Amino acid sequence: xxxxxxxxxxxxxxxxxxxxxxxxxxGRSFGGGGPLVYxxxxxxxxxxVGPVLYGALGGFRSNEQLIRDPAGLxxxxxxxxxxxxxxxxxxxxxxLNSTVIALITTVVAVLAGVMAAYPLxxxxxxxxxxxxxxxxLGLLFPVAVAIIPLFILITRDLQLGNTWWGVALPQxxxxxxxxxxxxxxxxxxxxxxxxxxAFIDGATPIGVFRHIALPLTAPGLVTVGVLAFVGSWNAYxxxxxxxxxxxxxLPLGVADYSTQYSADTAGVLAFTTIAMxxxxxxxxxxxxxxxxxxxxxxxx
Amino acid sequence: MTSTGAAVAATPAAAPADPDDPxxxxxxxxxxxxxxxxxxxxxxATFVVWPVFSAVRMSFYRWKGFGPMDDFVGLRNxxxxxxxxxxxxxxxxxxxIVGLSVAVQxxxxxxxxxxxxxxxxxxxxxxxxxxxxxxxxxxIAGVVWFQxxxxxxxxxxxxxxxxxxTPPDQGFLGTPGLALWTVFVVLTWKYLGLAVLLFLAGLQxxxxxxxxxxxxxxxxxxxxxVRVALPLLGPTIRTWxxxxxxxxxxxxxxxxxxxxxxxxxxxTTMATYLVSQGTQRGNYGIAGAASVVLFVVAFAMALxxxxxxxxxxxxxxx
Numbered sequence: 062x063x064x065x066x067x068x069x070x071x072x073x074x075x076x077x078x079x080x081x082x083x084x085x086x087x088g089r090s091f092g093g094g095g096p097l098v099y100x101x102x103x104x105x106x107x108x109x110v111g112p113v114l115y116g117a118l119g120g121f122r123s124n125e126q127l128i129r130d131p132a133g134l135x136x137x138x139x140x141x142x143x144x145x146x147x148x149x150x151x152x153x154x155x156x157l158n159s160t161v162i163a164l165i166t167t168v169v170a171v172l173a174g175v176m177a178a179y180p181l182x183x184x185x186x187x188x189x190x191x192x193x194x195x196x197x198l199g200l201l202f203p204v205a206v207a208i209i210p211l212f213i214l215i216t217r218d219l220q221l222g223n224t225w226w227g228v229a230l231p232q233x234x235x236x237x238x239x240x241x242x243x244x245x246x247x248x249x250x251x252x253x254x255x256x257x258x259a260f261i262d263g264a265t266p267i268g269v270f271r272h273i274a275l276p277l278t279a280p281g282l283v284t285v286g287v288l289a290f291v292g293s294w295n296a297y298x299x300x301x302x303x304x305x306x307x308x309x310x311l312p313l314g315v316a317d318y319s320t321q322y323s324a325d326t327a328g329v330l331a332f333t334t335i336a337m338x339x340x341x342x343x344x345x346x347x348x349x350x351x352x353x354x355x356x357x358x359x360x361x
Numbered sequence: 362m363t364s365t366g367a368a369v370a371a372t373p374a375a376a377p378a379d380p381d382d383p384x385x386x387x388x389x390x391x392x393x394x395x396x397x398x399x400x401x402x403x404x405x406a407t408f409v410v411w412p413v414f415s416a417v418r419m420s421f422y423r424w425k426g427f428g429p430m431d432d433f434v435g436l437r438n439x440x441x442x443x444x445x446x447x448x449x450x451x452x453x454x455x456x457x458i459v460g461l462s463v464a465v466q467x468x469x470x471x472x473x474x475x476x477x478x479x480x481x482x483x484x485x486x487x488x489x490x491x492x493x494x495x496x497x498x499x500x501i502a503g504v505v506w507f508q509x510x511x512x513x514x515x516x517x518x519x520x521x522x523x524x525x526x527t528p529p530d531q532g533f534l535g536t537p538g539l540a541l542w543t544v545f546v547v548l549t550w551k552y553l554g555l556a557v558l559l560f561l562a563g564l565q566x567x568x569x570x571x572x573x574x575x576x577x578x579x580x581x582x583x584x585x586x587v588r589v590a591l592p593l594l595g596p597t598i599r600t601w602x603x604x605x606x607x608x609x610x611x612x613x614x615x616x617x618x619x620x621x622x623x624x625x626x627x628x629t630t631m632a633t634y635l636v637s638q639g640t641q642r643g644n645y646g647i648a649g650a651a652s653v654v655l656f657v658v659a660f661a662m663a664l665x666x667x668x669x670x671x672x673x674x675x676x677x678x679x
Contacts, residue, residue: 098476102483105473106490109554113493115516116505131519169404177401180394192398199409201663203611205632206656207412209639209648210419213426214412234408237401266393295498297614298632302640312500316618319504326508333504337497344496345489 113337120331127326142331152332154307155314156339158225159294162310165229166236166293171286173233174240175248175278179270181241182248183256193245199238204231204298212302223308228300229293236289243288247281248274280350287347294340311336413656419649426643438650448651451629452658454541458609458630459662461545462552463602469549470556470601471594475586477557478564488561495554503618506547510534510619534620537627544619544628551615552608556601563597564590599670606666610659631655 119127120142121135146152180186181193204211211231221227251274259269275282300310309317315336319329344351420439423432442448477487494502509516512532521528529536533543567590575585613632616622622629622637631651639648 098479098481101476102481102487106487108550109490110493112502112505112509112550113497115509119508128514131514131516173400173404176397180397184390184394186390186394195402195405199405201607201660202409202413203607203632203655203659205611205613205635206652206659207409207416208636209645209652210412210415211408212640213645214408214415230404231408234404237405241401270397291496295500297498297500297617298636302636312498315498315504316500319507326511326514329504330508333501337501340498341493341496345492348489348492 113334116330116337117334119327120334122327124325124327139327142327143335145328146332146335151307151314152335155309155311155336158304158308159310159312161225162229162232162300163290163293165225166232167286167290169229169233170236170240170289171282174237174285175244175275175282176270177237178241178244178248179274182245183251183274193241196238196241199235200242202235204235208298208302211299215303222303223305225308228296228303228310231299232293232296233289236285236292239288240285243285244278244281247278251277283347284350287343287351291340291344413652416649416652416656419645420653421649422646424645426645434646438646439654442647442650442654447626447629448631448634448654450626451631451634452654454628455610455612455630455658457541458545458548458612459606462548462605462609465545466549466553466556466605467598467602470553470560471591471598473553473557474560474564475590477561488558491557492554494551495558497551499551499614500618502551503547503615506550507534507619510543531624535624537625540620540624540627544616547619548612548615552605556605559597559601560594563594567593602670603663603666606662607659610655610662631658 118135121138121140122133123139123141126133126136126139177196181189181196215227215231216222219227221230255273255277256269259273264272294310295312296310297312297316300313304310304313315333318332322328419430421433421435422430423434423438424430473491477484477491481487510518510533512518512528512530512535515532517533518528529539533539571589571593572585575589580588611632612630613636616628616630616633617636620628622633632655635648635651635655638644638651
């Protein structure tokens with residue numbers, strides 16, 4: 062029987078069935094770059110970063126410049142818009158909320174995820190695969206499906222509406238399936254001898270988990286951690302329903318600001334540009350790791 | 362119990378299913394498993410499973426969000442959702458995005474991946490740049506694009522005017538016939554980088570020997586790409602298509618920011634429909650029914666995809 066469990070990216074194996082495991086693969090290919098290739102690459106770059114650059118440069122222009130010549134460069138360069146954002150206490154409030162919520166989400170998702178993945182990888186028991194299936198199926202539940210009851214549950218039943226935890230906990234829960242699915246192969250790959258040696262030295266199962274499994278899974282933890290962090294940082298729907306006023310996160314702040322000050326295009330662009338930076342820096346720094354995590358090629 | 366005894370119990374992976382294992386250590390093992398798995402299961406149960414079940418329950422009641430939920434209406438909410446033209450359009454919009462993604466983003470992503478796999482200068486930088494839009498929050502990317510697409514003052518119209526294309530009066534997002542396509546273009550901008558990166562990673566897995574052998578047999582560059590590299594990318598492509606499909610079905614953020622579902626519901630999706638029914642109109646029962654339909658559509662497509670497409674991968678691996 063074919064099961065959902067074997068569905069990539071869920072499989073324990075790299076989805077690229079032909080990938081040689083364990084060896085770090087370098088960029089090998091034949092065919093260099095003719096002028097046409099470079100031209101195409103240039104076009105791709107322009108289209109990709111164009112809108113981002115437009116936002117960043119637009120922040121350095123005045124609204125009057127933007128209207129006079131939508132495609133021009135800043136002339137003269139205006140720094141007031143950025144200064145306005147950086148001195149705006151609302152902005153820092155949003156940034157703080159985003160940071161705290163993303164940190165709670167990450168810690169909870171990674172901790173609960175690695176704990177759950179550990180027995181699913183290292184123990185033999187009857188419910189192991191069914192239990193793993195629960196997490197795999199979790200991948201298929203979009204937040205949108207549960208959003209209205211989630212909103213009621215958090216605001217009314219748990220009284221966590223408009224709080225950091227009220228957003229972070231469900232976000233962690235929705236990040237868990239990915240976390241478990243990515244971490245399990247990492248944990249499965251740990252050599253058994255290390256564990257055995259630790260047990261002979263008198264370590265408890267929890268001690269082995271903490272002192273052997275966790276440190277050795279660190280690269281995997283970083284991958285799922287970044288995914289959970291950026292996922293939470295970028296989230297919109299759940300915070301939109303749960304957070305008001307000064308509890309709002311950056312994406313909500315950006316959306317609010319852009320409707321509220323729609324006439325101040327330059328200000329909106331500056332606000333948006335600064336809000337892009339943290340996730341951009343974090344994700345780009347971790348890019349290789351994220352891709353290998355997504356690929357399921359978990360050993361490098 | 363000695364610690365070595367515990368070791369045997371705790372690492373049955375090392376000594377699988379010991380038939381002589383005394384019951385007490387097995388219970389101990391069960392306790393450990395429970396201890397490790399409980400936090401995750403509790404979170405999932407509270408914030409994923411329970412809300413999904415209550416969406417199902419909610420879908421059978423007429424409920425405005427206050428007072429007890431006691432006005433059982435059977436399948437009437439489903440009837441209303443499924444006969445609502447706005448919802449029907451929403452499903453159609455979601456399916457259009459799913460179809461367009463495969464039809465447009467797949468070939469485009471493959472082309473770029475194959476090109477970026479060539480030995481060109483600055484390849485690493487190029488790959489990073491292609492990935493930038495994927496990293497941005499949909500909302501933030503949406504706000505920038507909203508500015509770019511502003512009727513009359515936006516950069517997109519400015520550029521089109523200089524190449525003598527007349528933009529529509531209401532702008533690209535304000536014209537019902539164009540809005541969904543415009544949203545799709547922005548989504549492609551946002552998500553093409555992920556496809557390219559996944560495909561590139563897949564291409565890296567193609568063994569050099571295969572390229573060399575094909576070259577020795579006299580195959581040209583394009584021939585090698587189409588005959589050798591692409592077939593080996595099969596599993597990666599199918600994985601990407603699955604991710605893209607699930608993502609397209611729950612599309613919300615970008616639409617909400619760019620058009621809010623308008624103009625005249627031209628860009629409503631199942632998610633925007635249920636959110637506005639639930640939070641703006643207080644029709645919780647309708648929102649519940651729409652949630653269930655969204656889930657059924659997503660699940661059915663995932664299952665169908667599994668049976669029709671992904672099965673090949675599982676078979677190959679056996």
